[in-house]
Amino acid sequence: xxxxxxxxxxxxxxxxxxxxxxxxxxxxxxxxxxxxxxxxxxxxxxxxxxxxxxxxxxxxxxxxxxxxxxxxxxxxxxxxxxxxxxxxxxxxxxxxxxxxxxxxxxxxxxxxxxxxxxxxxxxxxxxxxxxxxxxxxxxxxxxxxxxxxxxxxxxxxxxxxxxxxxxxxxxxxxxxxxxxxxxxxxxxxxxxxxxxxxxxxxxxxxxxxxxxxxxxxxxxxxxxxxxxxxxxxxxxxxxxxxxxxxxxxxxxxxxxxxxxxxxxxxxxxxxxxxxxxxxxxxxxxxxxxxxxxxxxxxxxxxxxxxxxxx
Numbered sequence: 571x572x573x574x575x576x577x578x579x580x581x582x583x584x585x586x587x588x589x590x591x592x593x594x595x596x597x598x599x600x601x602x603x604x605x606x607x608x609x610x611x612x613x614x615x616x617x618x619x620x621x622x623x624x625x626x627x628x629x630x631x632x633x634x635x636x637x638x639x640x641x642x643x644x645x646x647x648x649x650x651x652x653x654x655x656x657x658x659x660x661x662x663x664x665x666x667x668x669x670x671x672x673x674x675x676x677x678x679x680x681x682x683x684x685x686x687x688x689x690x691x692x693x694x695x696x697x698x699x700x701x702x703x704x705x706x707x708x709x710x711x712x713x714x715x716x717x718x719x720x721x722x723x724x725x726x727x728x729x730x731x732x733x734x735x736x737x738x739x740x741x742x743x744x745x746x747x748x749x750x751x752x753x754x755x756x757x758x759x760x761x762x763x764x765x766x767x768x769x770x771x772x773x774x775x776x777x778x779x780x781x782x783x784x785x786x787x788x789x790x791x792x793x794x795x796x797x798x799x800x801x802x803x804x805x806x807x808x809x810x811x812x813x814x815x816x817x818x819x820x821x822x823x824x825x826x827x828x829x830x831x832x833x834x835x836x837x838x839x840x841x842x843x844x845x846x847x848x849x850x851x852x853x854x855x856x857x858x859x860x861x862x863x864x865x866x867x868x869x870x871x872x873x874x875x876x877x878x879x880x
Contacts, residue, residue, distance in 0.1 A: 574805045577609060578727040582734070583675035594834060634660070673697050718788050721804055725785055728805040729777030732812030733770045740813075741820045744834030747827045759827035769819040777812030 588597035616634075623631040631637045638653045645652075677693030688696070709719045738744065750758050762768070784801020787793035800807050820828075 574724060577605065578724045578731070578805065579671045579675070580605070581731050582727055583671070583678070586674050586678050587670075668701075669694075672701065721788060721801070722785055724805040725778060725781045725808055728808030729774045729812040732777055732809040732814075733773050733816045735809075736773075736813040736816040736820075737770070740817050741825065741828055743829040743832050745827065745829035750827065759825075762825070767825075769816055769823065769825070772819060773812045773816035776815045777808040780807050780811050 584597075584601070588601075591597040619634070619637065620630045620632050623629070623637055627640065631640065638656060641649050641653050673694035674690065676697035677688075677690035680688045680693035680696060681690055747759055750760055753760070755761065781801055781804045783793050783797035784799075784804065787798050788801060
């Protein structure tokens, strides 16, 4: 679970980068290969280094910084230079990781909340200040603290991922009214109820609740064994619960701008404006995608809803 939690944040903010792809497959296949392979190689190197430290120092050294300190204590000028090069690589890796996984995501979200006051750069600065205020070095004080933090992190992110997957793949079937996404009027299909999508929040909370008891056990509280077993699979439990709850709520209380069949545009739509008529009112997803559906009846549509409260 710690390995999944390590890139759980990238699962959530992946759209900050994949939105620049020309078509969905460009983002799919590149990540399907690079993400599992990259994390597998990194984890393998960590296991090998920790195992090797047991042979050298008669105890496993899980902290790479602690291992570098031992290299300095036991070596000469050549070892110190090697430690400098490795430490520089660590610094660059941390910088790149924080920009990709934290700064861009925080900046994008804060820009959406306060677009008049915050841009992506300012949001990144705010994220950096909050990150320092959290005293993250305390999380690395021991291996137990670090793994507990990663597990707790995935508890909250898994519920978000479950709602996102259910909304796009199960409820909307890939259909998005692109123009309405930028419409803040109360009649828009994405305004929901007073600007809040209560189904998503309810599913998110349910996904967290199933892991709360197990998380209490992870920090030292006595809890039932069943809760501990569930917490060992916290990401999958939170993901599946939030996904199921959201899908069920949308069945009981349908939302607008959905489709009965798969309607992802893909790479065939060259210009967004071709999907609208001259007055800029109606939206034709089939025309936008350049697709033809022989089995569809004239005047019929598989797209549900177009506005109002939900």
